[in-house]
Amino acid sequence: SRTRETFTYQLDTLFLGKKEIDAKLLDDLEELLITADLGLNVTQEVLDHARRKLKRKELSDPNSLKLALKEKLKSFILEYQEDATLVMPDEGPFVIMVVGVNGVGKTTTIGKIAHKFLRADQSVLLVAADTFRAAAVSQLKIWGERNNVQVISKEEGADPSAVVYDGIAHAKAKGYDVVLVDTAGRLHTQANLMEELKKIKRVMAKQLDGAPHEVMLVIDATTGQNGISQAKLFNEAVTLSGITLTKLDGTAKGGIVINICRELKLPIRFIGVGEQLDDLRDFDPDEFIEALFHSADATQQ
Amino acid sequence: MFENLTDRLEGVFKKLRGHGILTEENIEEAMREVRMALLDADVNFKVAKDFVASIAEKAVGREVSKSLSPGQQVIKIVHQELVDLLGGDTQQIRLDGRQPVTIMMAGLQGSGKTTTSGKLARMLKEKGRKPYLVPADVYRPAAIEQLQVLGERIGVPVHPSSTDMNPVDICRMAMDAAAVQGCDTLIIDTAGRLHVDEHLMDELKEIRKAIHLSEILFVADSMTGQDAVTVADTFNQALEISGVILTKMEGDARGGAALSIKKVTGKPIKFVGIGEGLDALEIFHPDRVASRILGMGDVLTLIEKA
Ligand SMILES: Nc1nc2c(ncn2[C@@H]2O[C@H](COP(=O)(O)OP(=O)(O)OP(=O)(O)O)[C@@H](O)[C@H]2O)c(=O)[nH]1
Ligand SMILES: Nc1nc2c(ncn2[C@@H]2O[C@H](COP(=O)(O)OP(=O)(O)OP(=O)(O)O)[C@@H](O)[C@H]2O)c(=O)[nH]1
Ligand SMILES: [Mg+2]
Ligand SMILES: [Mg+2]
Numbered sequence: 001s002r003t004r005e006t007f008t009y010q011l012d013t014l015f016l017g018k019k020e021i022d023a024k025l026l027d028d029l030e031e032l033l034i035t036a037d038l039g040l041n042v043t044q045e046v047l048d049h050a051r052r053k054l055k056r057k058e059l060s061d062p063n064s065l066k067l068a069l070k071e072k073l074k075s076f077i078l079e080y081q082e083d084a085t086l087v088m089p090d091e092g093p094f095v096i097m098v099v100g101v102n103g104v105g106k107t108t109t110i111g112k113i114a115h116k117f118l119r120a121d122q123s124v125l126l127v128a129a130d131t132f133r134a135a136a137v138s139q140l141k142i143w144g145e146r147n148n149v150q151v152i153s154k155e156e157g158a159d160p161s162a163v164v165y166d167g168i169a170h171a172k173a174k175g176y177d178v179v180l181v182d183t184a185g186r187l188h189t190q191a192n193l194m195e196e197l198k199k200i201k202r203v204m205a206k207q208l209d210g211a212p213h214e215v216m217l218v219i220d221a222t223t224g225q226n227g228i229s230q231a232k233l234f235n236e237a238v239t240l241s242g243i244t245l246t247k248l249d250g251t252a253k254g255g256i257v258i259n260i261c262r263e264l265k266l267p268i269r270f271i272g273v274g275e276q277l278d279d280l281r282d283f284d285p286d287e288f289i290e291a292l293f294h295s296a297d298a299t300q301q
Numbered sequence: 302m303f304e305n306l307t308d309r310l311e312g313v314f315k316k317l318r319g320h321g322i323l324t325e326e327n328i329e330e331a332m333r334e335v336r337m338a339l340l341d342a343d344v345n346f347k348v349a350k351d352f353v354a355s356i357a358e359k360a361v362g363r364e365v366s367k368s369l370s371p372g373q374q375v376i377k378i379v380h381q382e383l384v385d386l387l388g389g390d391t392q393q394i395r396l397d398g399r400q401p402v403t404i405m406m407a408g409l410q411g412s413g414k415t416t417t418s419g420k421l422a423r424m425l426k427e428k429g430r431k432p433y434l435v436p437a438d439v440y441r442p443a444a445i446e447q448l449q450v451l452g453e454r455i456g457v458p459v460h461p462s463s464t465d466m467n468p469v470d471i472c473r474m475a476m477d478a479a480a481v482q483g484c485d486t487l488i489i490d491t492a493g494r495l496h497v498d499e500h501l502m503d504e505l506k507e508i509r510k511a512i513h514l515s516e517i518l519f520v521a522d523s524m525t526g527q528d529a530v531t532v533a534d535t536f537n538q539a540l541e542i543s544g545v546i547l548t549k550m551e552g553d554a555r556g557g558a559a560l561s562i563k564k565v566t567g568k569p570i571k572f573v574g575i576g577e578g579l580d581a582l583e584i585f586h587p588d589r590v591a592s593r594i595l596g597m598g599d600v601l602t603l604i605e606k607a
Contacts, residue, residue: 103410
């Protein structure tokens with residue numbers, strides 16, 4: 001299989017056999033957190049938190065330190081994570097608009113989310129609003145075939161808003177439960193393309209009250225500190241409501257989402273762990289934090 | 302946040318004005334700031350650590366020049382060192398030697414391999430070469446069609462691969478097909494893969510065994526964080542890459558991955574992608590990327606003139 005469970009490594013060399021908390025352990029922890037892409041600020045903050053606890057003698061051994069750090073990190077996520085499940089409207093189609101920078105996994109994630117809804121007996125319609133990238137429409141159509149669901153599309157180069165207009169109209173007429181809208185990848189710094197995204201969103205809202213019900217930002221787990229800027233600018237443009245973190249089947253930990261959650265108070269809905277239909281999981285904060293603490297060395301041993 | 306690395310270094314050197322030498326003490330403090338700037342730019346933790354240590358060594362004992370403040374002087378030293386590390390002079394694709402020239406793109410999913418294949422084909426065509434695009438990604442939905450569309454846009458022939466073929470066979474057959482079409486440069490687009498995916502990494506090794514490859518270019522996203530070292534190192538160990546292309550550089554990522562990748566592979570960064578258009582490929586300029594990693598664009602040109 002092309003996927004690999006990174007969550008199953010139980011070894012934790014950093015804490016193994018340590019009896020005391022010393023400067024070296026704190027240094028190693030700094031390295032571990034930075035290496036997981038948590039960024040300097042969050043890393044300093046949790047380590048300062050630990051140091052304060054140490055001073056007050058609230059932590060006695062490496063294990064309690066580890067627990068304290070995990071709890072602190074989890075609190076950043078949990079504030080808005082209590083229930084990250086998507087809530088569908090009582091009536092009318094549930095519209096999810098998927099956005100993000102180039103190549104993060106938007107189209108693939110849509111294929112996987114469609115599969116998830118289908119398994120819950122919901123009818124799903126895909127809308128190919130990426131009319132820009134070469135063969136993007138064909139790519140989504142293949143995901144449509146794999147799921148055996150309909151794809152609304154126009155020719156390459158068409159106005160994406162027009163595709164969305166058609167898509168929502170069709171979903172309303174046919175009584176679809178779920179509409180997944182794929183948009184073209186774009187860097188958050190490209191003002192004109194961000195305007196285009198706003199327009200797509202306006203078109204949806206005009207045609208269907210409350211739509212889009214979810215504006216999902218897709219973040220690639222290998223992303224570094226730029227992820228913050230991505231989240232902020234996409235949020236400014238189209239007001240995000242959730243995140244999906246992809247490519248967690250590699251060695252990257254995706255720590256940047258902790259930062260994003262903290263800054264923007266967004267729930268993480270799903271994680272992507274491969275390229276196949278069922279490689280999508282609900283986000284589990286505990287599992288995610290655990291995985292952060294499994295150092296790379298541990299996986300190599 | 303780091304537009305003000307200069308300011309922060311000035312803070313460090315408040316007491317040291319005009320004359321004197323950079324001492325171990327004040328350098329150490331300055332290096333803490335530099336390290337933070339590097340980490341914020343996504344330079345790998347270990348790479349940043351080694352880098353800072355080696356610079357501290359070089360800077361201690363230097364006289365503070367009259368035209369620069371100590372802070373500016375440290376930045377100048379750091380910048381120069383970054384430029385040296387990032388590659389010194391720029392390197393291009395090798396087009397001489399054994400013909401046809403064969404260039405294979407490899408890298409993680411979504412890094413920009415297919416788009417960059419198109420860009421490179423266009424660039425080489427303009428130089429008078431006769432490129433031949435070879436789609437060897439039989440996994441990603443519509444990957445072959447994607448390259449076909451790009452080939453059509455730039456008027457470059459694309460090998461008629463199909464998804465039921467094996468990538469190694471595709472490459473072998475493409476060698477002959479290129480000759481028949483009178484093409485002298487093959488650009489092979491491979492599927493994105495994780496460095497830990499042994500099966501797919503083996504596939505690339507097999508292609509490398511089956512046909513002579515002039516260049517193996519590792520295509521990396523400039524927004525990559527700390528994991529860049531692990532990924533680049535594994536690809537390089539497996540394939541012995543010959544160069545690197547950094548994509549999506551027109552955004553606001555600080556691009557510390559460039560330093561990490563260069564450091565662990567030792568391979569030159571040959572091009573940067575600066576847009577989705579097929580003309581958005583540039584020669585890599587170490588000095589620009591060095592400034593960017595330090596987060597200080599124009600400040601540096603001023604310092605350099607001093
Ligand atoms: N390993 C792994 N690969 C993934 C995952 N999600 C997506 N990919 C791969 O990442 C690559 C890019 O995925 P796409 O779905 O095309 O990304 P996108 O965001 O739609 O890209 P653009 O539309 O070009 O911006 C493809 O090769 C996918 O198969 C994941 O969770 N794990
Ligand atoms: N903004 C920007 N986007 C780029 C650049 N290079 C590639 N892209 C975009 O990044 C996305 C992924 O590019 P692809 O060429 O499909 O990447 P790939 O590595 O072939 O992806 P897989 O085959 O799925 O592994 C597409 O949306 C491209 O348009 C660049 O330099 N700048
Ligand atoms: Mg897409
Ligand atoms: Mg590709």
